[in-house]
Amino acid sequence: MKKNVRNPEQTTATIDTSVRDSKVVTQPPQRKTVEPQEVPAQPQKSETLDRDFSVLGKNVNKKDAYEKVIGKTQFAGDMKRPNMLYGGVFRSKIPAGFIDHLDISKAAAIPGVACVLTYKDIPGLNQTGIIIKDEPILVENKIRRIGDAICLVAAETEELVEEALNAIEIEYDEIEAVLTIDRAAEADSPKIHGETNLHQSKHLFCGDVDAAFEQCDVIVEKTYSSGMKSHMFIEPDAGLAEYVNGILTIYVSTQNPHFDRGEVANMLAISHNKVNVIQAATGGGFGGKLDIGVQCHLGLLCYHTGRPIKMVRKREESTMVSSKRHPMTMHYKTGAKKDGTILAMKIHMTGDTGAYASYGPAVITRAVVHATGPYYVPNVDITAEFYYTNNPMSGAFRGFGVPQISIAHEGQMNALARELGMDPIDLRIKNAHRVGTILPTGQELTESVGFVETLEAAREKMNELFNDETYQPSAPNKKRGLGIGCMWYGIGNTGLPNPAGAFVEVLGDCSVNLLVGCADIGQGSTTVMAQICAEELGLNYEDINVTYAHTMVTPEGGATSASRQTFISGKATQNAAYMAKQTLMEVASDYLKVPAERLIFRERKIWDREDPDTKMTYPMLMMEMRRIGKLALGVGSYNPKTTYLSPKDMSGIPFEVYSYATAIVDLEVNVETYETEVKNVISVHDVGTAVNPQMVEAQIEGGVVMGIGFALFEDVILTRGRIKNLNFSDYIIPAAMDAPKIYPLIVESEGEAGPFGAKGVGEPALIPTIPACADAVENAVGIHFGNLPILYIDIAREMNRKR
Template sequence: MSDFNVIGKNVEKKDGIPKVTGKALFARDISFEGMLYAKILRSKVAHAILKNIDTSKAEKLPGVVCVLTSKDIPGKNRVGIIIKDEPVLVEDKIRRFGDALAVVAAETEEIAEEALDLIEVDYQELPVITTIDEALKEGSLKIHGDTNILENKSLIKGDVDEAFKKCDVIVEKTYKTNYFAHMFIEPEAGVAKYENGILTIWASTQNPHFDRGEVARMLGLSQSKVRVVQAVTGGGFGGKLDISTQCFVGLVTYHIKRPVKLVYTREESMEVSSKRHPHVMKYKTGADKNGKILAMEAEFLQDSGAYASYGPAVVTRGMVHATGPYEIPNIRIKTTMVYTNNPMAGAFRGFGVPQVSIAHEQQMDLLAEKLNMSPYDIRIKNALRVGSYTSTMQKLEGSVGIVETLEKAKEKAEEVIFNNNKDLECIKKRGVGIGCMWYGIGNTGLPNPASAFLEVHKDCSVTVLAGCADIGQGSNTVMCQIVSETLGLDYEDVNIVSADTGSTPDGGATSASRQTYISGNACKKAAEMAKETLLKIAEELLNVDKSEIILKNKKAYSNKDENNSITIQKILNNCAAKGIMVLGCGYFNPDTTSLDAETMQGIPFATYAFATHFIEVEVNTYTGEIKVLKIVAAHDVGKAINRRMVEGQIEGGCLMGMGLGILEDLKVENAKMKTLNFSNYLIYTAKDTPEIYPIIVESEEKTGPFGAKGVGEPALIPVAPAILNAVYNATGVRFTEVPLTLEKVVEKLNY
């Protein structure tokens, strides 16, 4: 009776069949009678004072229905995840290439596109700020307000200066990362329709409830008058958290009361969607002769581009995680993030942790080399454990699986990775590297709630209403598994309506690896409320105390006598006869605290995921090509609700991490992006997949649904640092900047 029926099992994904058969409706597939098509006029300069927009010629083009500019916005002309600093349509100042100046709606896409060329823009161009140094220079032109500094923060724990005096070895390095693009398969798209006094928008999004608030504010409407529905979404990785098409289609439909569709081209998506923040990271780490790390000091410089987006959150999370999954008693970190006229940076799988992991994991190997220790041993020695204190002086009370991931990854690596250079051509070298990570689940030191409703129907089926957006990661499936297990009903009979502000409560953003833990808890609590109703009736029918009753396999059992049972169907029949509705609502907000403004001490996360990767690479020292041969990836996920989906997340994260480390090279020149499509921004595909050995470690989290935490972002984080360490072990040359393009590798190996 104790084994799970559904939790931990590889049930069929709720969206699997519609997607593989092509029946799933993405935003681009949605059409209505009389629908118009929108296109956006975008800035061709990166920095300028906008003096005038003349739309008269475009408005006269046959087939054009309207041309709207900032003067047509009835509410607030500002959007933004954390800071409202981005105009929907520019009214005064252009701050980047691609800023939206006007929106055209026409009977066809072709007419709308033609109309864009007829709009005349008068502007006064300004000097462009393209580097962090330029942005910080005294007297520099200001992109927003009176300073180009978006965020300044410090994290302080212990006495760093005194601790460094006691260190036997100290290593110092500067690390750099570039921009990276999400390259989700589906470009942004949105459709709007006005009906019965309600503006409804279908969008490719990761957070429809946030979108509703932004659209309502822009139009000066109450949120009850705006409905946002997440259409089936073809990937996001953080890039569909910012507002894209939603405000444009909402504005057009608000004015003309006809349905309208807007679909970005790939080049448009690349130009204006957020990117991963470039980082410059100066690290200093010290240890005693036994390998115990005593102190760490770091200074980070980060470029947010023209707008804030998720920048402040990336700063905070990156600083909290800058130590890696190691207990360090003395820490000092300073961070400065600036505005430039470069492409906007924002949320991208990992929120700054992939960048800092590249630094802290190489620091670990550098220390180990100086101490004549193995990279594995120094990690085991310093790894966080139950009772350890983190960088923010949070005491870890449970579910700390980093040591187990190290042990299991090492065991598997010794079995499958041989690292044998004997039979290779002389120009080829092989090496193995380790990368570890930790990742706080949910928002950093902020309220982070989610909620859910459900109804158990008379036929033993269940409808779940949850706000979380499934963007391919499988949250709809996970929520149904949790509800099914809690109620003892068949998974196939549990269905979910998700991410629709007209019918589901707020589930928060699909970001920060939070949905399984937070929305999963909300769904479990909703199911427990409904379960309580079932147990009360079962108590009467079985004549046993409800505390002794188990719901499983569509039956209610006495845990003392399995033969004393009744079907849940009979319980529901009894409920119906008494006029009792079996309903549930649930709400969950992780137990965190805000972080101190001066030192960043506090409890930023209720729980953390942990991981260790061993990666084998082959380096062609002549061509600079780096091949990833094998990846052993051990992840502490708390509890795997669906093992196959967890393994899929790990495998997908490995490919994305390989791209971060080696292949993906986004070019920006004078604030203009040069890599705008798949022909010149290359990503790894299924054919490039190395041998991947996912290992699931289950250090159960007592506050998680059935012990679960998360794995979405952790899967990516250890990959690039493990590759960098492997390349060093293969060649004896250490690289401190990613990506490791052919040119960089050849140049440095032959320096």
């Protein structure tokens, strides 16, 4: 009867809700909601948190902002070297087949062409991939997608690169392209890798769903889907490679320099310390610069020519070959009692991972683990299958599958609320995760669960902005609707180790060198690390210089993905700073004759907490350090406390902490032209501790607009594996006039994990707006849309079908 009961009190075949309620801690720790202030004419760097921090919680200026506003920041495409070559890639024009004949001789003979390389020129491993190494750096024989790299060209000018690429002759032996997952699953379909097209399948279960559904008063069953999306970072992929003192040095627009280093070294069969990957300023990533882009190609060309070489992808090339968001279909069956208590969910989802795995395994795992939404569900059965196809490679894109499944779990909550006649926020509060909640994986939430507070703050703001009398459409031909969406998001990689490190040295003048591996792609991790470091050391923000994402110098940082850097690199930074501080504390303790644990380090001063007059300045301390011959050095690392997930039922601890969020979307649909306009969005995020509230807001605002794009604008159009809308002219991301007024709100929840209790917000920022948009459209026009994006054409079709 009972299957894998993780918590006998909670997951029995006959559900006793009172048992469950008694297990849920109803009094979460004290939290505070902070509403950001309007930007004043003279920005105040005022204390917005009531915590006793001197640097944390302050809106300090971003470390990189000055160089960026004066135009001095060097992106990889801006770099130049004497004697530099330009590189280009010859790519497949068919989605599936074999190379029948390839002739590079004409291209290689063009004066000014330095080399034309094929897979035969790779001395080491011709395989790349973040999780499964299934993508050739250069195709040997089999073509799996449009845009597969076949040859590389290096030449004196960009024009010559073009000329050489055009001179390469190829003949294909084309085979059937597998373009749908239905076809991929069939026994007789061509196999893209190995013996099966099934990339991965997952099964997460707890309790007994079948028995639980029998106990339910209401069951809602619906199918949802989400199309392929493109990151459309504004800077196309770019990089420059050169030898510096015998070390192959690659400056590149990337989210994961340490991974890049290993892939390039393995390809060349050289040790990892003979490759130095330095992150160039990176013009956005959103997951699309996690895979190997130009790194290996640059490395190979530089290795063979010995000359500096630059590659800058054209926009179309960048869109064609960088990873895409997985298209997914999700079937949900949700059962609840009359009072709204959810008892069971049965979920099946499928996804198209395209030609290569990329982050597919991470997406499927994370989607399954998050599939119930931020709600306690005692009986769960979730199955998922991802398939290989000859479509573009799907991979990481802000949220790793959670944005997709949020459409479904929130669609279900809203449908359930309608069915039950319940207020959708009340329904959510009733079922919300709290401290003490047991997840379907068996993990118990022990701290930092601020979900209910996000719901309450969203409701409060909504009531403040809108009331029944004034909430009217702006014109007779418009319908207006409010929608709600929520999410939870595990910080860091799912059930896998993902450590990051940091080095700290406090110099004699009290300035600090902080070295972190963490790639800053504009989100502001460099600033965050400096704030954390300064806070821990008791120095000022301006005292900290951060060197980041430079593999010869900085320790492993892991990927800037999974909203993990503030939490993991931040904790590593704090640990490194603390190690340095321990030496400082010993010396200060001897000098001041005060036990080390009583010392306060703050704002360049050190004093005895019990006798503030017993004090010294930081410069005095550093002088004392010098006198006795000590160095203030620190090494720190952090790996979140997780466990591997059981292959049987996915039980385990996938994440150490989770962020939570609620969004309210206010939009109008013109019921004559079918144009949708989002007018206001409230987006409330539990971030643990806001290290830099202004930057948290900035993440939320960017996420809101990307979420609107996801829900209402963006869709990759595929024809036989070919992306038709490769540029901004037809892949429509929102522009300024499409952006609403945004109210970003921050909730802070308490926890021991993370640096000063900080979690992550990068991906959460995107997610709740998406289902909230779908709900708002439904509330405006009275039609349920389960397939996103909801485009004007869909609204026109459905409204007139109904008519």
